[in-house]
Amino acid sequence: MKKILVTGANGQLGSELSELSSGYSQYEWVFADRSQITLDNLNLLKTQLSKIHPDIILNCGAYTAVDKAESEKDLAFTINHLAVEVIAKYAKINDIKLIHISTDYVFDGTSSVALNEEAETNPINIYGASKRAGEIACLKENPDSIIIRTSWVYSKFGNNFVKTMQGLMKERESLNVVNDQIGSPTYAADLAFAMAIILGSDKWVPGIYNYSNEGEISWYEFALSIKEFGNYNCNVEGIPSVSYPTPAKRPEFSLLDKKKIKRIYNLDVPNYKESLKKMFI
Structure with missing residues (x-):
């Protein structure tokens, strides 16, 4: 029985993989939190990997506090770059299959067409730079x-845009959401399923893939869908990013082209509304 190590077990994707794992009993699953896989302590990390001795690693652990990364550059790069280097080296030496999760924030947002895997990277914040280095x-x-590069991840687990909006829409009469950052959300349960499809496939094709749900929307439009499915009375208005300054600059356009993963792994990628609805059922 092959042993799968999932790092970042308590994160959104790790939690969704944990829920999905009961349907994949042909594997032995090891869900490692920060105490079991310590991504900010590289020497300890090497020891921990050897102790678990997995056949497959799904590296879902990351430093994801985008704004905080601007003032915690060293920590962000240790977790998102140097720890990934350690894991990749270990996987290579021990002939372990590795799936590593990355982000649309490796792009600068100046494109006007969906970004494929060969599109030029040019991160505009520390988080994106650390993930690209990884x-x-x-x-x-x-x-x-x-x-696998993904974007705008949300889930019933952890902290994310959907849950934040749900909380605010229950409390407030009105809400402003940026309307000039374009991309597509990713339901973490869909991404977890896509990873399971790759693992169960008879082919392993290395390289970079994009995965997010279908649809081209702004955060404002995403908020309107959340309002619709949650049946909230809150008034939602769209505002430009300049009216909502953040420590880390965000890409204006980071829509991912999913043709490659759909073609190679015959994946059916759901529309974002279809997946968002599942979270409300």
Whole structure:
């Protein structure tokens, strides 16, 4: 029985994989939290990996506090770059299959068409730069890795835009949401299922893949859908990003092209509204 190590077990994706794992009993699943896989302590990390000795690693652990990363650059790079390098090296030496999760924030947002896997990267914040460094290290140390870039992740687990909006819409009469950042949300349960499809496939095609739900929307439009499914009375208004300044700059356009993952792994990618509705049922 193959042993799968999932890092970042308590995060959104890790939690969704945990829920999904009961349907995949052909694997032995190890869900590791920060105490079991310590991504900010590289020497300890090497020991921990050897102790678990997995056959497959799903690296879902990351430093994801986008704004905080601007003032915690070293920590962000340790977790998102150097720890990924350690994991990729370990996977290569021990012939372990590795799926590493990355982000649309590796792009600068200046595109006007959906970004494919070959699109030029140019991160505009520390978080994006640390994740891009992690991608480069991952493929350099272990060219057999699969990297999945995703965007706007949400889930019934953890903290995310959907849950924040739900809370605010219950409390407030009106709400402003930025309407000039374009992309597509990702329901973490869908991404977890896509990873399971890859693992169960008879082919392993290394490299970078994009995965998010279908649809091209702004955060404002996403908020309107949340309002619709939650049947909230809150008035939602769209505002430009300049009216809502944040420590980290966000890409204006980071819509991901999913043709590659759909073609190679015959994946059916749901529309964002279809997936968002599942969270409200």
